[in-house]
Amino acid sequence: MNPPPLVVMKFGGSSVASPDRMKNVARRIVAKKHEGNRCVVVVSAMGDTTDDLIDLSKKINPDPTEREMDLLMSAGEQISSALLAMALQAEGEKAAAFFAPQLGIRTDSVHTKARIVDIDGSRLQKEVGNGSIAVCAGFQGLDSENDITTLGRGGSDTTAVALAVALRADVCEIYTDVDGIYTSDPRIVPDARKIDRIYFDEMLELASLGAKVMMNRSIEVAKKYNVPLHVRSSLNNNSGSMIVPEEENPMMERPAVRAVAVDKDQARITATDLPDKPGVAAKIFGSLADANINVDMIVQSSSEQSAGKNDISFTVGSTDLKKAVDRLKAVAVELGGGHVVSGDDVAKVSIVGVGMRSHAGVAARMFQALAEAGINIEMISTSEIKVSCIIDRKQADEAMRRIHAVFEMGQPAFVAAR
Numbered sequence: 016m017n018p019p020p021l022v023v024m025k026f027g028g029s030s031v032a033s034p035d036r037m038k039n040v041a042r043r044i045v046a047k048k049h050e051g052n053r054c055v056v057v058v059s060a061m062g063d064t065t066d067d068l069i070d071l072s073k074k075i076n077p078d079p080t081e082r083e084m085d086l087l088m089s090a091g092e093q094i095s096s097a098l099l100a101m102a103l104q105a106e107g108e109k110a111a112a113f114f115a116p117q118l119g120i121r122t123d124s125v126h127t128k129a130r131i132v133d134i135d136g137s138r139l140q141k142e143v144g145n146g147s148i149a150v151c152a153g154f155q156g157l158d159s160e161n162d163i164t165t166l167g168r169g170g171s172d173t174t175a176v177a178l179a180v181a182l183r184a185d186v187c188e189i190y191t192d193v194d195g196i197y198t199s200d201p202r203i204v205p206d207a208r209k210i211d212r213i214y215f216d217e218m219l220e221l222a223s224l225g226a227k228v229m230m231n232r233s234i235e236v237a238k239k240y241n242v243p244l245h246v247r248s249s250l251n252n253n254s255g256s257m258i259v260p261e262e263e264n265p266m267m268e269r270p271a272v273r274a275v276a277v278d279k280d281q282a283r284i285t286a287t288d289l290p291d292k293p294g295v296a297a298k299i300f301g302s303l304a305d306a307n308i309n310v311d312m313i314v315q316s317s318s319e320q321s322a323g324k325n326d327i328s329f330t331v332g333s334t335d336l337k338k339a340v341d342r343l344k345a346v347a348v349e350l351g352g353g354h355v356v357s358g359d360d361v362a363k364v365s366i367v368g369v370g371m372r373s374h375a376g377v378a379a380r381m382f383q384a385l386a387e388a389g390i391n392i393e394m395i396s397t398s399e400i401k402v403s404c405i406i407d408r409k410q411a412d413e414a415m416r417r418i419h420a421v422f423e424m425g426q427p428a429f430v431a432a433r
């Protein structure tokens with residue numbers, strides 16, 4: 016006889032933010048189990064716990080080591096997993112909570128953004144095989160030194176997908192505080208519409224470009240192992256959004272632009288008056304890569320001030336700004352010239368859709384929408400399925416609304432770039 020289906024259910028921080036919400040989540044899990052499923056649950060820290068822990072650390076030491084940050088931040092999930100197991104027990108269910116050292120989630124040692132390298136799912140298999148509900152602390156792992164690591168903000172999504180792969184789960188459900196994936200952040204764009212089916216590649220871009228509803232790494236893993244994801248609300252029973260592989264012959268009309276996203280955690284750095292010779296960019300970006308700093312947009316231009324010199328501007332995540340500036344200043348000294356200026360006042364607004372491959376004029380329409388709103392574009396980057404612009408952070412929400420409107424994304428069956 017086949018064992019009952021195995022379901023991985025992930026609940027985000029807002030879904031377990033209070034004891035009442037936690038009890039509500041417990042009842043949902045119990046209902047799922049009583050439908051005849053084996054349940055592995057992944058939980059995030061309650062509400063704003065992770066932010067609060069980070070703020071607390073800054074009051075003690077403005078520049079703590081990342082190893083200690085990981086130990087601190089992982090505490091949030093340790094608390095919520097234990098409490099959720101208790102809530103399940105209060106419902107009369109057999110439940111057990113686990114944190115990273117018990118879960119066999121092995122990662123590399125890149126503290127604060129570690130990658131999962133292996134999962135030994137045997138303990139969890141045994142647990143659910145015995146009829147218990149396993150509640151796992153999301154966001155954390157253990158490196159080869161047995162030090163606690165974390166997977167990057169929003170990392171519980173990745174824990175959930177990785178566990179679904181390791182346990183060969185039948186379904187992976189992501190429960191959050193909105194009904195699914197929308198054409199834009201529904202908290203910023205009131206007429207954003209829920210998308211019933213979205214492709215891995217579109218969701219990967221959206222997540223990488225700032226739509227926090229799913230962490231981008233989790234989509235990478237889901238795509239690689241072909242795990243369809245169901246993103247839905249923990250507060251109601253509405254069906255959510257399915258994230259699926261791209262169909263070969265999609266029945267539905269594909270709009271050019273699927274969604275618009277904003278990333279306000281962006282910072283811009285400019286190095287001016289660099290020597291104009293081979294190897295400069297390699298040295299700068301090699302040094303940043305060595306420090307595990309992801310660089311996004313890069314623009315190089317001849318220096319306005321001095322002939323034979325170059326300026327290079329690029330963007331990094333705000334949390335990497337200080338580290339990147341320190342590195343760049345050191346490299347500029349080695350290169351024998353250059354000044355470094357930086358600003359933490361930019362945002363990146365992006366449109367995404369696989370339909371862009373076959374529609375012309377999409378980027379121009381986005382630029383026009385920004386122009387009409389008086390929003391200056393500082394940098395642009397494009398790929399086959401996205402266009403991103405760096406703009407003033409203060410204008411980011413307005414930019415999202417304008418772009419959403421110009422592509423008529425709020426309309427039921429919008430077909431953009433007509």
Ligand code: ADP
Pocket residue numbers: 026027028029030059169190191192193195196197198199200201202225226227228229274
């Ligand atoms: P969780 O705590 O469940 O992990 P997050 O706060 O990480 O939830 O993600 C959910 C939030 O993502 C929503 O409340 C919403 O404001 C935001 N969001 C941004 N872009 C989108 C989008 N395109 N669709 C849905 N939600 C989005």
Ligand code: ASP
Pocket residue numbers: 027028059060065066091153154167168169170171172
């Ligand atoms: N608690 C972590 C965070 O706030 C992980 C997560 O919520 O997925 O980033």
Ligand code: MG
Pocket residue numbers: 027169172227228229230
């Ligand atoms: Mg999240």
